Amino acid sequence: MSLRVLSRLDTARTQYCHFKAIIVAGMGLFTDAYHLFSIAPITTMLGYIYYDESPHHPIPHAVESAMLAVALLGTAIGQLIFGRLGDLVGRRRLYGLALMLIMAGSIGCGFSMGISKGYILASLGFFRFLLGVGIGGDYPLSATIMSEYANKRMRGAFMAAIFSMQGFGILASSVVTMVVCKIFGRSYPPSLNDPIPKKADIAWRLILMLGVIPAVMTFYWRMKMPETARYTALVENNVLQATQDMERVLDMSDCQIAEGHCLQPSQSSYLLFSKQFFLLHGRNLLACSSTWFLLDIVFYSYPHLQSEIYFMSQHDKDTADTVFDAAFKVARLQAIMACSSMIPGCIAAFFLIDRIGRLIIQAVGFVLMAIVYFSIGVPYDRYWQHHPSALFILYGLTSFFANCGPNTTTFILPAELFPARFRTTCHGIAGAAGKAGAIIGVVLMASLERRVTLIIWGGICAAGMVGTSMFTKETRGTSLEENED
Template identity: 35%
Template sequence: MQGFGILGSAIVALIVLAAFKNAIIADVTAVDYCWRIVLGVGAVPGLAALYFRLTIPETPRYTMDVEKDVNKAATDITSYLQKDEANGEGENAGNHVEVPKASWSDFVSYFGKWNNGKVLLGTAMSWFALDIAFYGIGLNNGIILSAIGYADTHEPDLGERAYNSLKNMAVGNIIITIMGTIPGYWVTVAFVDSWGRKPIQLMGFAVLTVLFIVMGAAFTPLKEHSIPAFIVLFTLLQFFQNFGPNTTTFIVPGEVFPTRYRSTGHGISAASGKLGAIVAQVGF
């Protein structure tokens, strides 16, 4: 859904800009209202997601492994399969299974073993490496859009120039998202189970490495002499980012850790990604 979120944000920006066109041309400070409205609209799906996160029932695996109630887990499974309400058996004390309780000492003991620790290291470093590139591109998106002709304009009037520049950037983001980002996500959806998470992630990182080297080494010649080739390479970059690590880095941490540390492992991995985003912002 991230691809549709990116597309949706660009469409919302375009709509808001169209609504404030005359105001921006008359007074460029009206742009201040636009970004606030776009940001506010973006909070709506976030609040909806928060509601569902807070109200969604726990999975039977969580009930069994963390709450250690086998009967309630069995009742929940029956309820899910029959798409009916539980018959009340889950309210009983139930049987319990001996699974270590989440604690700092157990965390250190579990991830202190190399076979377990290397998994967390792998998910964290993968997300870290991805977000250096992902946010590095995002922070320099204006340069990319300028290179393909969707950025600043040169009208003498400041208001018209501001409006047209922002409109071009929104349109450019829509084009990039439709051409590369969304197709990449859906190709992943098609192959993630048959091909597997790890092969897709390794393939994505390998292809991205080649594309970044080519685009970095030939950026100026491409920009000055072959804009179509530049657009093709950048589209492939977006495609393989999403048919690759920008999808699998979210999926894998949610599957490889034991239930009691699944959220913790996923959170550490995600935090490593945000550290990569900081490195991208400070370093580039």
């Protein structure tokens, strides 16, 4: 049975359905980033409310790390579970479920209740774990759906556009936090000697619950999306249904689809994790997992040092009068980083990835990150700790290189290299490995001495460059079926 419909997908001109898929899938990443990164100003507020925080006595590191790690643990579990189920029951059937978990987790975080500090924080941790499971489920599904919808000429750019929503999600969470803090802070007396600010307890809940809005806006469109043609044709072996679904999506008729180049369905029947699977795909799975693991150790741990260096360079670093002022400054830092490095890096990746290739920009990104970290870390005690403003700019460069390189490509490559019946599973495994690295980063790396941390980060980035050399092929300009062969 010929699979001309897949060939037509690869050669289809860019049209409305592709941009709609970017928005629908991208809003998941937008919501994910909103919640994963909004916790930084939230923990600042929690410190003031429950730990009598002042600029000199921050929230305990163990509590802050736990709030980050519990969501990352949920994300890893969600990637594994939804990744496997995405290959067993289909991408579309689970797409709405992942979003419902995100919405339930968002609202639950806002309604974290209890009779004491411990109960409230435990409740918040539980709902952040639930939120993380939904976020984890969204990663392999969004990446795979976009890769299977896209034409091969623009597939990398489309997936980079989806991933860029992470930067916009971070910016949105920062803007919402700043607006809420300004509104609530207008009527609050600016004195650290005042009683615990009850308004702050409402403010942090409101910030978290507002993150449900983009998820609600895209839920209907997710439920209306047809199953991807590649899953229907290659996994369910229903080519007729795949053709009919693509007629609804692509601006072409059935006869035009039938005129495409003839492809034959794969006759392979090897099982997941069988000897043949590892012979054919084990090296790529190891490369995807190891590079994502190494990247996330650095990516999720460096914001902590970045915030320290930023406030070192500010003359008003110890003048936060209220809980709202302190949270506002943390959110402002995240907004600055999103606008100056993360979003520009993603935009650069959008334009480069289908021209230069995934592996080149990933390797170059790792190399440039390693160079900057070594350049900061080795002479840190003699020079850089006395020039925090210049140091902050260099930190911004590492964020740009990450988003123009491995932070984007580690999301894209697992959705391109594996067969359709293992695609979300392998993406989930690679993503879960990344989140394991992230947990190591937020729990262990931030507690090390700063110069040592910087040098270790440089070594990790160098190892990521070596890991990139393990990939068996470049996926630029090739169809997903050619990658499988």
